[in-house]
Amino acid sequence: MEGKEIFLQLIDLLRQGKIAEFKALSLECPPVDIAEGIDELDAQLTLRVFRLLPKDISADVFSYLSSDQQQVIAETASGLEMRHIIDDMFLDDTVDFLEEMPANLVTKVLQNASAQTRSLINQFLNYPENSAGSLMTIEYVSLHEYYTVRKAMDHIRRTGVEKETVYTCYVVDAQRKLLGTVSLRKLIVAPESATIRDIMESASVFAYTQEDQEKVAEDFRHYDLMSLPVCDQEMRLVGIITVDDIVDVIQEENTEDFEKMAAITPSDEEYLKSSVWTLAKHRVPWLLLLMISATFTGAIITHFEAILSAMVVLTSFIPMLMDTAGHAGAQTTTLIIRGMALGELDPSYLPQVLWKELRVALMCGCLLATVNFARLILVSHQTLLLSATVSLSILCTVVIAKMVGCLLPMAAKKIKLDPAVMAAPMITTIVDACALMIYFFLAIMFLGL
Amino acid sequence: MEGKEIFLQLIDLLRQGKIAEFKALSLECPPVDIAEGIDELDAQLTLRVFRLLPKDISADVFSYLSSDQQQVIAETASGLEMRHIIDDMFLDDTVDFLEEMPANLVTKVLQNASAQTRSLINQFLNYPENSAGSLMTIEYVSLHEYYTVRKAMDHIRRTGVEKETVYTCYVVDAQRKLLGTVSLRKLIVAPESATIRDIMESASVFAYTQEDQEKVAEDFRHYDLMSLPVCDQEMRLVGIITVDDIVDVIQEENTEDFEKMAAITPSDEEYLKSSVWTLAKHRVPWLLLLMISATFTGAIITHFEAILSAMVVLTSFIPMLMDTAGHAGAQTTTLIIRGMALGELDPSYLPQVLWKELRVALMCGCLLATVNFARLILVSHQTLLLSATVSLSILCTVVIAKMVGCLLPMAAKKIKLDPAVMAAPMITTIVDACALMIYFFLAIMFLGL
Numbered sequence: 001m002e003g004k005e006i007f008l009q010l011i012d013l014l015r016q017g018k019i020a021e022f023k024a025l026s027l028e029c030p031p032v033d034i035a036e037g038i039d040e041l042d043a044q045l046t047l048r049v050f051r052l053l054p055k056d057i058s059a060d061v062f063s064y065l066s067s068d069q070q071q072v073i074a075e076t077a078s079g080l081e082m083r084h085i086i087d088d089m090f091l092d093d094t095v096d097f098l099e100e101m102p103a104n105l106v107t108k109v110l111q112n113a114s115a116q117t118r119s120l121i122n123q124f125l126n127y128p129e130n131s132a133g134s135l136m137t138i139e140y141v142s143l144h145e146y147y148t149v150r151k152a153m154d155h156i157r158r159t160g161v162e163k164e165t166v167y168t169c170y171v172v173d174a175q176r177k178l179l180g181t182v183s184l185r186k187l188i189v190a191p192e193s194a195t196i197r198d199i200m201e202s203a204s205v206f207a208y209t210q211e212d213q214e215k216v217a218e219d220f221r222h223y224d225l226m227s228l229p230v231c232d233q234e235m236r237l238v239g240i241i242t243v244d245d246i247v248d249v250i251q252e253e254n255t256e257d258f259e260k261m262a263a264i265t266p267s268d269e270e271y272l273k274s275s276v277w278t279l280a281k282h283r284v285p286w287l288l289l290l291m292i293s294a295t296f297t298g299a300i301i302t303h304f305e306a307i308l309s310a311m312v313v314l315t316s317f318i319p320m321l322m323d324t325a326g327h328a329g330a331q332t333t334t335l336i337i338r339g340m341a342l343g344e345l346d347p348s349y350l351p352q353v354l355w356k357e358l359r360v361a362l363m364c365g366c367l368l369a370t371v372n373f374a375r376l377i378l379v380s381h382q383t384l385l386l387s388a389t390v391s392l393s394i395l396c397t398v399v400i401a402k403m404v405g406c407l408l409p410m411a412a413k414k415i416k417l418d419p420a421v422m423a424a425p426m427i428t429t430i431v432d433a434c435a436l437m438i439y440f441f442l443a444i445m446f447l448g449l
Numbered sequence: 450m451e452g453k454e455i456f457l458q459l460i461d462l463l464r465q466g467k468i469a470e471f472k473a474l475s476l477e478c479p480p481v482d483i484a485e486g487i488d489e490l491d492a493q494l495t496l497r498v499f500r501l502l503p504k505d506i507s508a509d510v511f512s513y514l515s516s517d518q519q520q521v522i523a524e525t526a527s528g529l530e531m532r533h534i535i536d537d538m539f540l541d542d543t544v545d546f547l548e549e550m551p552a553n554l555v556t557k558v559l560q561n562a563s564a565q566t567r568s569l570i571n572q573f574l575n576y577p578e579n580s581a582g583s584l585m586t587i588e589y590v591s592l593h594e595y596y597t598v599r600k601a602m603d604h605i606r607r608t609g610v611e612k613e614t615v616y617t618c619y620v621v622d623a624q625r626k627l628l629g630t631v632s633l634r635k636l637i638v639a640p641e642s643a644t645i646r647d648i649m650e651s652a653s654v655f656a657y658t659q660e661d662q663e664k665v666a667e668d669f670r671h672y673d674l675m676s677l678p679v680c681d682q683e684m685r686l687v688g689i690i691t692v693d694d695i696v697d698v699i700q701e702e703n704t705e706d707f708e709k710m711a712a713i714t715p716s717d718e719e720y721l722k723s724s725v726w727t728l729a730k731h732r733v734p735w736l737l738l739l740m741i742s743a744t745f746t747g748a749i750i751t752h753f754e755a756i757l758s759a760m761v762v763l764t765s766f767i768p769m770l771m772d773t774a775g776h777a778g779a780q781t782t783t784l785i786i787r788g789m790a791l792g793e794l795d796p797s798y799l800p801q802v803l804w805k806e807l808r809v810a811l812m813c814g815c816l817l818a819t820v821n822f823a824r825l826i827l828v829s830h831q832t833l834l835l836s837a838t839v840s841l842s843i844l845c846t847v848v849i850a851k852m853v854g855c856l857l858p859m860a861a862k863k864i865k866l867d868p869a870v871m872a873a874p875m876i877t878t879i880v881d882a883c884a885l886m887i888y889f890f891l892a893i894m895f896l897g898l
Contacts (some may be wrong), residue, residue, distance in 0.1 A: 334711035
């Protein structure tokens, strides 16, 4: 990684006291790499490096820092220094920063912000977490439909430096209602005397402030967007969301789904930065719940204890049946949950999916049963009846596991529960119980126990 | 979804024979929604709708169609029609389309392309799947460093319409070596007489054609990029990758990881479009492998059969121990695999992670053991010794499961195997076996069996 190497050179220059060289080289290093470098430093060196950064990039670096390091800097910065940083940061980054800070620091920052910025920050802090409102920035270019292309270009040249993007401009009326969008690409090829009204496109895709970020990310993906306007209930434009923030949202949402499906309460924190206590807190409730629900499976065994006493060898097939059930169920559940997360599936497809999974289950189950039957007869030299019982149990188990594997997440979605939370961790316990019941039932039938 | 409704209106207009209205309205509908609508139609209606689309959008719609529908159209289109579509599509979309087509159609398309396009397509078809080369497009704006801003803007106005993005322009020398980038934002505020050399930035972030798309996506996320230049080994610029394609890559890579971790061979196809045979083929090898490896766990039970015969109640705790082991292991493995996929963790952190997980495991394990002990004594009225044996087994199981849960994926990564494939499906089998061995060992010690 080239950025990392430049940062190491920067620290070397600092150690040698070559401040001018430090400043010059820091402009060559991507701000995100400077921020990642600073994240590894102790508090004293952090402050020293940060203070020496040229003003042009310090706000940018600040917005990429971890909240621990942001706090170190914010605590020692003077009111004026803090104001410079806040003024140069985009509003969405300021809000992200303040959300993680203790109350006294938030007060300090707000005291030093201008009245207008303060009221904007307060408004942003009120949007629900993970909503479009919490993601958006207000640094966009707005145009009026009566502007000529020449006037629009002048406007962009004058105000564009502070905007998060100038490549899509938003056309609003006097009440700030969103009328349409016009791309900079279109502006530069249009005749200078044309009016915005003539060249703008309708803004058919937009988000409301309260909309969930998952839905917003889906729109970006579906329509290949670079930015998306955000409106309030009266269709007034209040901000825009840019694709760079969406890339992060997509990864966050995916991480959440991975965690939920592995029976972990999701967390925004990176693994290495999470305390042992936090990690344990996010895992133990699920382990506890699943442990207790597994006693139900144990109760099935207790119920059929007499059968196991009569034929102890039956016990040795329990792990294989439980594991196969769990894996077969997890395969289906994962595909269904993922399909729903990507918008390719929804509960209305249930009959279709059940029919498909039934056939897949029969194919997989028959092959597994056959291999298992051959192994029991030829390798383990078990009796024909016992081998048939175990193999038939496998077939039935795979079928049941795959049926439950599609029913569970789709039912959860239907009643508006999160399929990743409700279905994935529970599937093992449920199909384990099913597998054992089938096994004992078949053993009673075939082996006359 | 507004786009879907417009499409339904389009079909209505077609049924009523209102062709002019159809054409006018189709320009209002996002091409991706037209394509998704067409995907639901039969072959005859597909052809009819597609032929009536205005020329400006038909190539765009075509690039969003599923490959089945692309084939329907390509098979009946005349050579000239096909040439129009190919000429209007971006090269990366053409290559995606051709990769899915049967050989005779590829020949037909190539025959009708111009010699230059044909040679480009052939070059692109040779990049390995999932490499930067296979993702890139050649429709970018290149500038020379001696251009003035005025000349550069003229160049963009003249050629920009056919480019995938004009917002970042690439500065190359006479040998097409990449010298730097300049944003359109910078161009429009710069004085017209300035030269590109004065305002360009160095292109410190770029990809080589052979680089894996996962690495490319990581760069986009890390540096908040909108586009990335792609160079060959001699640093000659051969193409660019834009962020809209990366959003799809990120979702694909995540879907792959979900599938691998659920013991499914990854596939690019959507669930509903996959045949039963394909679905079974992607699942059965894993089920077979895991079923056979679970017989190892069964063998442990067979080995300790005498103990189970002597005290049948021990059997009823096996599901709880196995499930708890599996869940505790899966929690850790998932977090480690995800951390490595996001670049937050790598095998060099192993000691740190092991120490963290050990403490987490002790906290979780102690709580689970305590709850279980209380339940066995108070609810199930088991003996003190039996309750202690089971509870201690749970504690040890959780600790072992979490240790194996970090060792396995990190070891896989270290020896350059895919952690998602190697660790996630195998973890259950491995920790199940560990759990049973601990259980029997403690039973022998405490219960004198």
